[in-house]
Amino acid sequence: xxxxxxxxxxxxxxxxxxxxxxxxxxxxxxxxxxxxxxxxxxxxxxxxxxxxxxxxxxxxxxxxxxxxxxxxxxxxxxxxxxxxxxxxxxxxxxxxxxxxxxxxxxxxxxxxxxxxxxxxxxxxxxxxxxxxxxxxxxxxxxxxxxxxxxxxxxxxxxxxxxxxxxxxxxxxxxxxxxxxxxxxxxxxxxxxxxxxxxxxx
Amino acid sequence: xxxxxxxxxxxxxxxxxxxxxxxxxxxxxxxxxxxxxxxxxxxxxxxxxxxxxxxxxxxxxxxxxxxxxxxxxxxxxxxxxxxxxxxxxxxxxxxxxxxxxxxxxxxxxxxxxxxxxxxxxxxxxxxxxxxxxxxxxxxxxxxxxxxxxxxxxxxxxxxxxxxxxxxxxxxxxxxxxxxxxxxxxxxxxxxxxxxxxxxxx
Numbered sequence: 001x002x003x004x005x006x007x008x009x010x011x012x013x014x015x016x017x018x019x020x021x022x023x024x025x026x027x028x029x030x031x032x033x034x035x036x037x038x039x040x041x042x043x044x045x046x047x048x049x050x051x052x053x054x055x056x057x058x059x060x061x062x063x064x065x066x067x068x069x070x071x072x073x074x075x076x077x078x079x080x081x082x083x084x085x086x087x088x089x090x091x092x093x094x095x096x097x098x099x100x101x102x103x104x105x106x107x108x109x110x111x112x113x114x115x116x117x118x119x120x121x122x123x124x125x126x127x128x129x130x131x132x133x134x135x136x137x138x139x140x141x142x143x144x145x146x147x148x149x150x151x152x153x154x155x156x157x158x159x160x161x162x163x164x165x166x167x168x169x170x171x172x173x174x175x176x177x178x179x180x181x182x183x184x185x186x187x188x189x190x191x192x193x194x195x196x197x198x199x200x201x
Numbered sequence: 202x203x204x205x206x207x208x209x210x211x212x213x214x215x216x217x218x219x220x221x222x223x224x225x226x227x228x229x230x231x232x233x234x235x236x237x238x239x240x241x242x243x244x245x246x247x248x249x250x251x252x253x254x255x256x257x258x259x260x261x262x263x264x265x266x267x268x269x270x271x272x273x274x275x276x277x278x279x280x281x282x283x284x285x286x287x288x289x290x291x292x293x294x295x296x297x298x299x300x301x302x303x304x305x306x307x308x309x310x311x312x313x314x315x316x317x318x319x320x321x322x323x324x325x326x327x328x329x330x331x332x333x334x335x336x337x338x339x340x341x342x343x344x345x346x347x348x349x350x351x352x353x354x355x356x357x358x359x360x361x362x363x364x365x366x367x368x369x370x371x372x373x374x375x376x377x378x379x380x381x382x383x384x385x386x387x388x389x390x391x392x393x394x395x396x397x398x399x400x401x402x
Contacts, residue, residue, distance in 0.1 A: 078390040117318035120325050139390070142358070142382055147390040149350050157343070181343055186387050189279040189340070189348040 009047040009057075011037040016054040017101065020108040025051075025115065052118045055105060062129050064088050069133035078139045082151035083179055085130060089155065090172030094162055103163055127152045150186065154178040210248040210258075212238040217255040218302065221309040226252075226316065253319045256306060263330050265289050270334035279340045283352035284380055286331060290356065291373030295363055304364055328353045351387065355379040 015036035019028040030051050034041045048054045068088035072081040094102060109115040127148045134144035158175035161167050167174070216237035220229040231252050235242045249255045269289035273282040295303060310316040328349045335345035359376035362368050368375070 113322075117322045120321035121314075121318045123325075124321050140386070143386040143390045145354060145358075146351070146383055146386040149354055150347070150387075150390070153346060153350055157346075182347055183391050185341070185344040185347040186351075186391075189344045189351070190281075190384055190387075 008037070008039055008043055012039065012044055012047060013054055013057060014101075016051075017104055017108065020055075021104050025108060025112045052115060055109065055115065056118060056122050061089070061093060062126060064092055065126060066129050066133040069130060070136065072137075074137070078134050078137075078143055078147035079150065079179065079183065081134060081137060081139075082130065082147050082154075083176060085133075085151060086155055086158070086175035086179065087172050090170060090175055094159065094171035096170075099162075106163065123152065150182050151179070154182045157182070209238070209240055209244055213240065213245055213248060214255055214258060215302075217252075218305055218309065221256075222305050226309060226313045253316060256310065256316065257319060257323050262290070262294060263327060265293055266327060267330050267334040270331060271337065273338075275338070279335050279338075279344055279348035280351065280380065280384065282335060282338060282340075283331065283348050283355075284377060286334075286352060287356055287359070287376035287380065288373050291371060291376055295360065295372035297371075300363075307364065324353065351383050352380070355383045358383070 012033055016028070016033045019032055019036055028051075030044050031041050033051075033054065034044045037043075044054075065085040065088065068085040069081045072084040076084070109119050130148035130151060131141075131144045134147055135141060139147065154175060155178070157178040158171060161174045161178070162169070162171045213234055217229070217234045220233055220237055229252075231245050232242050234252075234255065235245045238244075245255075266286040266289065269286040270282045273285040277285070310320050331349035331352060332342075332345045335348055336342060340348065355376060356379070358379040359372060362375045362379070363370070363372045
């Protein structure tokens with residue numbers, strides 16, 4: 001099918017994002033999206049299960065993260081392997097060329113509770129995939145879950161920073177910094193602060 | 202309004218759960234739920250914004266967790282305060298009297314992708330509320346997020362254990378154990394394992 005519909009999924013995703021930004025998510029139909037992309041409605045449903053799904057691009061991100069974790073050097077700790085996954089996201093998804101698209105997509109999602117729900121479920125599913133990828137490296141179950149959750153948090157923090165227009169650092173740099181900060185925070189959240197000198201006497 | 206509709210929200214929630222279990226979520230209408238509860242359809246919408254919402258009981262859990270964090274002793278670390286929130290969930294929500302209801306609710310949600318999405322968003326929102334409650338205690342932003350995420354993970358692990366019919370421990374005990382295990386895992390996921398003796402030579 002790709003032969004007569006080159007980049008159909010990508011064209012549909014771009015058309016959808018344009019229409020959602022222009023006229024709102026609720027007022028855009030699948031037919032509108034297909035027409036804008038110059039494709040038939042049936043093409044849409046060959047690529048996406050419903051209107052929401054066009055913003056969530058199938059399993060690309062999932063494969064990217066799990067592959068990066070799988071191919072990290074065997075000596076890497078769970079969090080170091082997760083760091084490789086964030087590097088891959090920076091190389092392939094959160095690039096300067098895709099920056100504007102990513103920001104528009106985030107704005108469309110933020111404006112619509114239905115889309116926020118889909119996004120929330122997708123994000124749980126990415127964390128679950130990272131957990132499984134870590135387990136396949138021999139990381140024990142709970143450690144894998146903790147490392148995947150901390151990686152997801154670092155990624156969320158890095159996306160927030162990367163989205164700020166004032167910030168022009170590369171995603172990979174911001175993600176590494178966020179992972180580092182998350183590790184520091186993780187140590188401090190379970191350790192009691194020393195009693196201040198004034199309270200000691 | 203409560204005067205002539207005592208416990209309306211609770212009656213509606215119980216009726217909904219019964220109907221969803223008996224005939225499925227998709228085949229149950231808001232009218233069915235109201236009738237089973239002996240109330241008018243308009244009563245339903247006074248308490249819940251839509252059919253899904255009836256399973257998510259408003260802001261009760263949110264208030265419970267944030268209150269427990271707010272009232273934890275000032276000397277408590279972020280994770281210790283989160284431990285108090287889990288204790289409160291065990292006392293008020295995951296009780297042996299509510300066990301069957303909780304398990305049926307989980308089964309209904311697991312069978313329906315729409316409900317899973319709402320659940321995913323609710324769970325993000327609970328984590329965000331715990332983060333804010335920790336920040337109000339003076340915990341720095343990222344540390345608060347990390348502690349709230351680890352608390353959410355410990356809670357998820359504890360619910361999994363508590364849901365197993367073979368397991369008759371109280372939720373509070375399981376949650377404390379899970380929080381302890383999560384802390385151990387958190388330490389091991391960032392520390393490189395010692396090189397095994399065979400690889401050293």
